[in-house]
Amino acid sequence: MFPEKGLAREEVLERMRTLKKADADWQGGRTWSLIYPAGEEVDELLRDANNLYMFENALNPFRFPSLRQMEIDVVGVTASLLHAPEGADGCMTSGGTESIIMAVKAARERARAERGVTKPEIVLPESAHPAFYKAATYLGLETKQIPLDKDLRADVDAAAGLIGEQTALVVGSAPNYPFGTVDPIPELAALASERGISFHTDSCVGGFLLPFLEKLGHPIPPFDFRVPGVTTMSADVHKYGYATKGASVVLHRERDHLMKYQLFVFDNWPGGFYGSFAMAGARPAAPIAAAWAVIHYLGEEGYRRLVSNAYEAAQRIRSGIEAIPELRVWGDPLATLLSFGSEKIDIFAVADVMDDRGWHLDRQTGPNALHMMVSPIHARVADTLLEDLRSAVAHHGTSRGTEARYSGPAD
Ligand SMILES: Cc1ncc(COP(=O)(O)O)c(C=O)c1O
Known part of the structure; x- marks a missing residue:
């Protein structure tokens, strides 16, 4: 009541x-x-950053240029961490699920525009996160599961047999949630790119983890934009980026070609031009601030x-x-x-x-x-x-x- x-x-x-x-x-x-x-020191900083941006709204980047700048910075550092090439771009979302939904949406639009795909499908390992099924349900795609091999990684031969005319997106995880194993990204991405199909590396968990393990000298298999066929990636700042919840990044290899398929714009109403890259309308500012703060605090x-x-x-x-x-x-x-x-x-x-x-x-x-x-x-x-x-x-x-x-x- x-x-x-x-x-x-x-x-x-x-x-x-x-x-x-x-x-x-x-x-x-x-x-x-x-x-x-x-740890407590990072928690303290996150409390202060959240406090500073408790009330702002990140929907309109022109009203709050500081938020726009921080989002550009967070996307930029994530892109460089994942070796995105010149011309890549992306945006922040509320989390891994929203980043994945946006990557699926972009792949669906691209497949429709460039290959005339009318019954789009996602080909994804059995170990891929439920966010892809959520995206498929929301956006009207079918899913085809790639079985795992004995090492609990996507079976490449099986994947080859599942990719077809209606495939809009092929997926690999680096790493996946259930086992922490990394799928054979170069092989899966090659299968997609030789057919003009989008490929998403889900590094929601690994995006702020694997690059630093690699820098520390651990052998990390190729998973990021250094792999030629990878068109989109997701990396969550609110996981191993240590930001408070509500912060993820979705990246596209090419701003002008691929990212336009993610954008939503509308002006056929009395309220003026409306444009947005992700699901949310009004957007909390605090997660953007927390992500920016923790990245710059830790370095x-x-x-x-x-x-x-x-x-x-x-x-x-x-x-x-x-x-x-x-x-x-x-x-x-x-x-x-x-x-x-x-x-x-x-x-x-x-x-x-x-x-x-x-x-x-x-x-x-x-x-x-x-x-x-x-x-x-x-x-x-x-x-x-x-x-x-x-x-x-x-x-x-x-x-x-x-x-x-x-x-x-x-x-
Ligand atoms: C590999 C992977 N992808 C995507 C997600 C979804 O992220 P979120 O819970 O932030 O929406 C998770 C969550 O644990 C994950 O482990």
């Missing part, structure tokens, strides 16, 4: 603090998705340090899991995401015990597994987690059942 009378400010805040008590303890490193904590040096901390923690966790005879890490995750299960015991029963000890590990199926996205702050809880995991494996009973298994959508 709509409140008849307003409450005192302190009471409003107190009620929210009470509601918040049921929320996950992400600051203590107990959650393994949804939030990517980089390459700061990202290298944080990525290195997260990677080291992820490797420690991976080795700890691999040392437990009942458990197995699925595939060969090469960054900070991993999932693990078992061929010997019920992994969801282990998860139940971990739940009771206050760890929030997301469950997934196909194969049954527990999932982790490791952040820099997990370095300080990695050993305790492994201790609890060893004991949970030793003392698990039977799983509480399917109801307990569903832990809600993860990020």
Whole structure:
């Protein structure tokens, strides 16, 4: 019911603090998705940046030139990180899903305009994020799933057989969410480009992770605009870019050719010219400000340090899991995401015990597994987690059942 009378400010805040008590303890490193904590210093900066731009609206870039400039800067640094060539461009969106929806929309328009495609299809690995299915549902495309090979990467031969006249977009992930593996991007992108089809690398998770791992000397397979057939990419500043939520970048290899297919313009109404590159109308300014602030605060040096901390923690966790005879890490995750299960015991029963000890590990199926996205702050809880995991494996009973298994959508 709509409140008849307003409450005192302190009471409003107190009620929210009470509601918040049921929320996950992400600051203590107990959650393994949804939030990517980089430590208190970064959090402090993000609070200030959000505060500074709480009320502005990024819909009209001419009214708030500072926002326009910050968006250009964030898109520019992301493009250079991902080796986008001269003439590339992009925009900020509210998150990975919106970036993906915009890439799908652009691919659909391009396929219609350039190849007369009337029943557009997306060819995508089984491990691709649900955002592509959401985009397909919203925008009227069909989807065709590429099966995974034994290493849990998209099977290139199978992909070749699925691409056809009506394919508007081929997709690969770097890395994918479920296993943290990177699809064979050069091979998939070549299949698309030799037929004049758009190719999207989904590096929502990897966009601010893989480039720094590469700079640190880790072997990273080609995934970005250095691969000739990649036409669009998504990279989320609100994941391993460490910005607060609502910040992603979608990039096009060629502004003049490809990005025009993303644009929406309208002037057949009394309200004046209206144009926008993404789904939202009114747009919050704070995520743009937070993204700009954290990128400039950390700089390459700061990202290298944080990525290195997260990677080291992820490797420690991976080795700890691999040392437990009942458990197995699925595939060969090469960054900070991993999932693990078992061929010997019920992994969801282990998860139940971990739940009771206050760890929030997301469950997934196909194969049954527990999932982790490791952040820099997990370095300080990695050993305790492994201790609890060893004991949970030793003392698990039977799983509480399917109801307990569903832990809600993860990020
Ligand atoms: C690989 C990948 N792509 C896309 C997304 C969607 O991003 P968002 O939740 O910001 O919409 C995610 C989310 O985790 C992801 O892991």
